[in-house]
Each structure stands twice: as C-alpha cells, then as structure tokens.
Amino acid sequence: MTPVRLRLDTLAYGGNAVGRLQGKAIFVPGGAPGDEILCRIVREKKRFAEGELEELLVAGPGRRTPPCPVFGDCGGCQWQHLDYGEQSLWKxxxxxxxxxxxxxxxxxxxxxxxxxxEEWGYRSRVQFKCSQGEGTFDLGFYRRGSHSVIDVPRCAIADPRINAALGLFRHWLRGLPIPGRILQVDMAVGDTGGVRVVVHLADEDPVPLARYLTPLAREAGFALFLQFGRKGALHPCCGVADLTIGIGAPEMFLGYGPGGFAQVxxxxxxxxxxxxxxxxxxxxxxxxxxxxxxxxxxxxxxxxxxxxxxxxxxxxxxxxxxxxxxxxxxxxxxxxxxxxxxxxxxxxxxxxxxxxxxxxxxxxxxxxxxxxxxxxxxxxxxxxxxxxxxxxxxxxxxxxxxxxxxxxxxxxxxxxxxxxxxxxxxxxxxx
CATH class of the missing domain: 3.40.50.150 (Vaccinia Virus protein VP39)
Structure with a gap:
C-alpha cells in the first residue's frame, strides 16, 4: 500500500501514537504527538488500522533522539523518543x-x-533473552512483535552494575559448545552489594557450565545460580542468594531470593x-x-x-x-x-x-x-x-x-x- 501523510495527535494505552485517516484511528508505534509522517498501513481492522512510520516529515514538540542504538527494534522500551516531561504528561x-x-x-x-x-539506570532487575547458534551468541531482548532476540550491548534503563555484568557474561558465554541450551540470563541488584545472576538452561546437566562459570563469577563478585530442567531446579554456584533492599522510615532491610519479587x-x-x-x-x-x-x-x-x-x-x-x-x-x-x-x-x-x-x-x-x-x-x-x-x-x-x-x-x-x-x-x- 502506498504510504499516506498522517498527523499524529495523541498516545494510546499500550504506547502507540494515534492519528486519524478518513475518520478511522491509525495506531503507529514510535510516533509522537504532533508528528507529521508518511505512514504505511500494515493491518486493516473494521474500526481502526495499524501503521508503520515510513518517514518523519515534521517532528512533534516532545520528540527527542533516543539514546539507545536498538530503540525501535528492541521490544523493551516504547517511549525513549519522547522527552521525560512528555512521557509524564501522557501517562x-x-x-x-x-x-x-x-x-x-x-x-x-x-x-x-x-x-x-531518575529516568535512566533505574531498573534493578532485568531478564535477558538468549539466542545461540554455531559460533554466535546474542544476549538481549526480543525484537518488537517477535520472539527473535536482538543483541543489546547495554540497556539504558538498567542499573550500571547490571550493564557491567552483561558485558562480562556476553564474553563468557559466547562460543560455548552448547548452542540453543542457554535460554535466559536474569540479573538483579539490591540497594547494596553486587549482582545476582541466574542462568536458565534447557534440560541440560548444569555441572559443566557451573565448573566453567563459577570461578569467573566468583572473581567478579557475582552471586551465580543455574536454573535447569522442567521443574526449574536451582543449582547454586557461588555467592549469597538473597538481595537486600532498604525501605521505610526508620529504614528496615528486606531480603528476597532468586525467583522472588521486588519492584524494579x-x-x-x-x-x-x-x-x-x-x-x-x-x-x-x-x-x-x-x-x-x-x-x-x-x-x-x-x-x-x-x-x-x-x-x-x-x-x-x-x-x-x-x-x-x-x-x-x-x-x-x-x-x-x-x-x-x-x-x-x-x-x-x-x-x-x-x-x-x-x-x-x-x-x-x-x-x-x-x-x-x-x-x-x-x-x-x-x-x-x-x-x-x-x-x-x-x-x-x-x-x-x-x-x-x-x-x-x-x-x-x-x-x-x-x-x-x-x-x-x-x-x-x-x-
């Protein structure tokens, strides 16, 4: 379909920008209120349509250049292209x-x-997806609208300690002779201390990987666990299981273990x-x-x-x-x-x-x-x-x-x- 000129006026729940074409709402990922764009319609519904931003003709007043090099392809963030004040207004x-x-x-x-x-570096827990092949290893997030993994060199909203660990684990895991067996790497930090890492394996004996990763993780100061098998058995490798967060006034300290929940x-x-x-x-x-x-x-x-x-x-x-x-x-x-x-x-x-x-x-x-x-x-x-x-x-x-x-x-x-x-x-x- 030939691209059409479209002005985007609002943001909808779910993050897409919205414009109207002949009275029908058009939802466009990556758009900003005030944008004038060339839009390609990719899916027609009875009461609305979904479009793709083909070309930005005029930028809306709240638009900015997103700092993340994979923004738009990565399915994690929806609004890095909006000033934080604009994000807050629309939320x-x-x-x-x-x-x-x-x-x-x-x-x-x-x-x-x-x-x-803080609008950056705030996230204390991140799940990184993995994609392995012969001689390749991607560690990052799913691409927008798919289950293929896009490699992420660093995550702009993750705690700096997590980004430091991400670089090390990408280096350590790349080239291991178990393609397709490492599914996910969870990283989390508390208010104090280091990084806790849980590496998720498919039905695989965790011992060889544990022998390889444990001395590396111990030297870096990480707590490391391997999760494997259909029942999700947790194999401790090194470090303390609990992370600690401080809350309340006067302050109290709460610990939570692998698999537990704390706000990010x-x-x-x-x-x-x-x-x-x-x-x-x-x-x-x-x-x-x-x-x-x-x-x-x-x-x-x-x-x-x-x-x-x-x-x-x-x-x-x-x-x-x-x-x-x-x-x-x-x-x-x-x-x-x-x-x-x-x-x-x-x-x-x-x-x-x-x-x-x-x-x-x-x-x-x-x-x-x-x-x-x-x-x-x-x-x-x-x-x-x-x-x-x-x-x-x-x-x-x-x-x-x-x-x-x-x-x-x-x-x-x-x-x-x-x-x-x-x-x-x-x-x-x-x-």
Whole structure:
C-alpha cells in the first residue's frame, strides 16, 4: 500500500501514537504527538488500522533522539523518543482517561503523576533473552512483535552494575559448545552489594557450565545460580542468594531470593511505601490484611504502625522470606500464610473484621479477590496496581458494592515505557 501523510495527535494505552485517516484511528508505534509522517498501513481492522512510520516529515514538540542504538527494534522500551516531561504528561492523561471511561471516576479524585527521580539506570532487575547458534551468541531482548532476540550491548534503563555484568557474561558465554541450551540470563541488584545472576538452561546437566562459570563469577563478585530442567531446579554456584533492599522510615532491610519479587525501581518503591503508610493512617490498633504480600514489602512497614498484619502470598518461597524479614527487623505482629489470595479475606477474618486491606496483584488484576473484599467489607482498601485497565475493571464491583473512591494516584516506576503503577484508596460507605 502506498504510504499516506498522517498527523499524529495523541498516545494510546499500550504506547502507540494515534492519528486519524478518513475518520478511522491509525495506531503507529514510535510516533509522537504532533508528528507529521508518511505512514504505511500494515493491518486493516473494521474500526481502526495499524501503521508503520515510513518517514518523519515534521517532528512533534516532545520528540527527542533516543539514546539507545536498538530503540525501535528492541521490544523493551516504547517511549525513549519522547522527552521525560512528555512521557509524564501522557501517562497521567492516559491513566485518568482509563478510569474516567471505564468506571466513571470524577477527575477531581485523580491526583497528579508521581514522577521518577531518575529516568535512566533505574531498573534493578532485568531478564535477558538468549539466542545461540554455531559460533554466535546474542544476549538481549526480543525484537518488537517477535520472539527473535536482538543483541543489546547495554540497556539504558538498567542499573550500571547490571550493564557491567552483561558485558562480562556476553564474553563468557559466547562460543560455548552448547548452542540453543542457554535460554535466559536474569540479573538483579539490591540497594547494596553486587549482582545476582541466574542462568536458565534447557534440560541440560548444569555441572559443566557451573565448573566453567563459577570461578569467573566468583572473581567478579557475582552471586551465580543455574536454573535447569522442567521443574526449574536451582543449582547454586557461588555467592549469597538473597538481595537486600532498604525501605521505610526508620529504614528496615528486606531480603528476597532468586525467583522472588521486588519492584524494579527501588527509589520509587520507597516512595510508594511512604504513600501507603500515609494513606493507611494507622494508630497502632488496626487489623490489616496484605494480599499478594511477597516478601513483606508493605506488610512489614505497616506492621510497625498496626495492631496486627496478616500477609498472604501464593509463592511459598516469598512467605519464607517474609517471615525471615520480620524476624531480622524485630517485627512480631505480622503473620504470613502461603496460600492463594482468593478467599483469604474471608478465611482469616476475625469477629472485628478488617480495618484495612491492601492488595498488590500482578498485571492481570484481582477480580476474584475483589468479590471476597466486597463480602468481607474492610473499612478501607488500598489497591496497588501496575495496569490501569485491570484496576478500572476491579474498581467497578467495589464502587457498586458500597465503597467510595477517595483518590487515585499514578506513579511512574517505569520511565521510557508506557507502563504506570498506581495507588488507590477506597473507603466503606458514602463520602
């Protein structure tokens, strides 16, 4: 199809720019509001079309040159070509529009975006994909819209310690006589210390690779683990398994192991916890339920201000860490259960009920858990979400079930991407 001239006006959820051609919305990856482009239509739908940016004719006012040499080909970041101020404006706007459109939230209840203190080098956990052939080895990310791997010399949003480790592992792994057997390399850092690396293998004996990598990793100061086989068995090679992050005021330290979860933006995680503590407004007597509690990221700071905290998490190793973290920080009023979040609000409810329920579900949201909360009727709910559409979906039954939205605030934990975290406070009863 012959390219058409198109002006791009807005950004949509998912990161694409949007223009209109004969009344039909055209979604264009890599576009910016205000751009005038030549666009090639690559996919026609009944109500919209998808296009590719063929040529930039006039740059929009918020456009910049992305610093990453593989931006556009790499499927990781969507918005490096936008000034950070432009990114922030559109994250706030898209978040507000999602909640207004899907559940009728009044705009006055939607607070401004909490911007990130650093837009580069913030990411503390990265999963690098691998592609091996005879004499070739690519270590990076999937190309946009595919499962082929693009080699990434460094990642602009990764912690500098991770980028240093990335260069070493690319050198160490290239040319090994096991093409196709190394699937992924996970790298993570905490607030202190070195890099933890987990190398994922297909069904392969880990011992030869462990013998080769262990002295190299030990000399570089890395903690190294190999994960292999259908059951994901973890083979320790060297170093300490736990990474440690600092949170709260006064500061406490939490550890989490390989396979466990911690927010990728440690500075913004600390700010998010501060917002949670302020919104919880605890006096020392309350009974608090923390669903999807992980290793105690919210449970333990709240426990210092509550009467009792019950934490629930389906990933049992994280519950082990939560209990360890409570012990190391002298927290005696937090109890943790390794079980699904579904039905927990009813199962662990006491005669006095819940004063506060906090939930931090995965991107898919917590629709079944929301049904339990409507029945359990905690006096207040704090919902931490990483996906505005599933947040809006989950808010509807709460608003229909007797809850009032006090406020909702987007928080930028993921600069250079279209993703937005948020914190929402709901109270039982009318405003």
């Amino acid at each position: 706030e706007r898209i978040f507000a529009e999602t909640l207004r459109r899907q559940c009728g939230i009044d705009e006055s209840l939607l607070l401004p975006l909490a911007i990130a203190p 933006n440690l500075a913004q995680n600390r700010y998010l916890i501060q917002l949670v503590e302020e919104a919880a407004d605890l006096t020392g007597t309350e009974r608090v339920l923390d669903l999807f509690c992980g290793m105690g990221n919210f449970s333990l700071p709240l426990a210092r201000r509550a009467g009792e905290v019950i934490g629930v998490e389906g990933f049992a190793p994280s519950i082990v860490k939560a209990r360890d973290n409570a012990l190391r920080n002298g927290i005696g009023n937090a109890v943790f259960h390794a079980c699904p979040a579904e039905s927990a609000a009813l199962r662990f409810r006491s005669a006095g009920g819940w004063d506060l329920a906090l939930l931090d579900p995965p991107r898919a949201g917590a629709f079944e858990v929301i049904k339990d909360l409507v029945r359990a009727r905690p006096r207040r709910i704090l919902y931490v979400s990483c996906d505005p559409p599933t947040l809006a979906r989950d808010l509807v039954p709460l608003l229909q079930g007797g809850y009032t939205l006090a406020w909702s605030r987007p928080i930028d934990l993921f600069p250079q991407t279209c993703h937005t975290e948020s914190l929402t406070l709901l109270t039982l009863g009318p405003r």
